[in-house]
Amino acid sequence: MKRIIFHIDVNSAFLSWTAVKMVREGGGDIRLVPSVVSGDPKDRRSIITAASIPAKKLGIKTAQPVSMALRTCPSLVIVQGDWAWYRACSEGFISICRKYSPVLQQFSIDECFIDMTFRCYGDDPVAIATRLKDEIRDSLGFTVNVGIGSNKLLAKMASDFEKPDKVHTLWLEEVPEKMWPLGVRDLLWVGKKTEERLVMYGIRTIGDLAQLDPAVLARLVGKKYAAGLHENANGRDDSPVETEFQEAKSCSAERTFEKDLSDPKDIDRALFRVACIVAHRIRREKFRASCVSVFVKYRDFSTSQRQCSLAEPTDVTAVILNAARGLLPDVWDGRTPIRQVGLGVSKLTHDPYEQLSLFEDPKMAYYREWDRKYDEEKTSSLNK
DNA sequence: TCTGGGGTCCTAGGACCC
DNA sequence: TCTGGGGTCCTAGGACCC
DSSP states (O other): OOOOOOEEETTHHHHHHHHHHHHHHTTOOOGGGSSEOOOOOOSSSEEEEEOOOOHHHHTTOOTTHHHHHHOOTTTTTEEEEOOHHHHHHHHHHHHHHHHHHHOEEETTTEEEEEETTTTTSSHHHHHHHHHHHHHHHHHHHHEEEEEEESHHHHHHHHHHHSSSSSSEEEEEHHHHTTTTTTGGGGTTTHHHHHHHHHHHOOOOOOHHHSSSSSHHHHHHHOHHHHHHHHHHHHOOOOOOOOSSSSOOOOOEOOOOOOOOOOOOHHHHHOOOOOOOOHHHHHHHTTTEEEEEEEEEETTTTEEEEEEEEEEEEEEEEHHHHHHHHHHHHHHOOSSOOOOEEEEEEEEEEOOOOOOOOOOTTTTHHHHHHHHHHHHHHHHHHHOO
């Protein structure tokens, strides 16, 4: 049976969501002028998280440094992101989508797939998708694109066609006409590096890729990746819409400094800060971790990373920090200026029991108490 | 112009075991 | 003294996504 999948994608999500809030509070609509959402706009290293359509028309792109965009457009409106509000907007649009089909997979904060195979039976999928898009726009105040296809890949490719507030189809039979003329970079899973490599061999469009001998492609990009890429270029994808919630596998935090740092005291302070953030997050989700990693980014953007396993899983900040401190000499010589420091944990478990060793460090009780207070403060500042 | 922050998956090489 | 082959686990790095 022919599947019918919808991919729903919020147009310039963070920017639209910020605009909705500002309009509600009596402000102007930043969607109509060149505007962007960024991290801390005062931070000279801050980059653009989302750009309005007028900003994009001027050549301003997501992930571009704010300073660069300001040179393109000195009157650019810059607003700071608000994650709590974004999560609320995300929940709003997801729950409307879920009304249309319970077979829903959230792909990111602003995208989801729904399997409409049975819901569309005997109906026009485009009419249903239009109703869905209009309902989101009219009740929540922001627009989405809906892509319709016979699998997830085609639906996702279709939602990326003309924006905003549009419905597009990309059925298998439309692939040669609508997808093959596009550049390879437009295909999902083809990033910058792969594009460079493919173009070097004269493979410029998705059509070129589709017609390439899979064995040749395998030599270019590796066997497993090549197989998926070749299928996708031909519009084939049999992956199901995954409704199961995926447990996190890792958790990390990183901080980029205003200026590159080389004083070990500064680096240690940064390590402490990210350790607090990561440990707090895993405690909130009732996780404990048995692998800790530290990474640094240098001025030239090269990175270095080391990880180690712990004897037993932990959620205690001091234990995580201690492991990270032990790894630091392996990633950093203690002198070269560093742009960014990060800390991650993985091998997460939910095991409820606590293995209390008879020989447990007597300081542990103190550490746990410290963490408890930290969590309490975080929670209360959030509710203010 | 000067590049954030948070994830996932894959690969290749080394250690170690039989 | 020099040597095979297979399996598993771990780690570092690199690709991709939003």
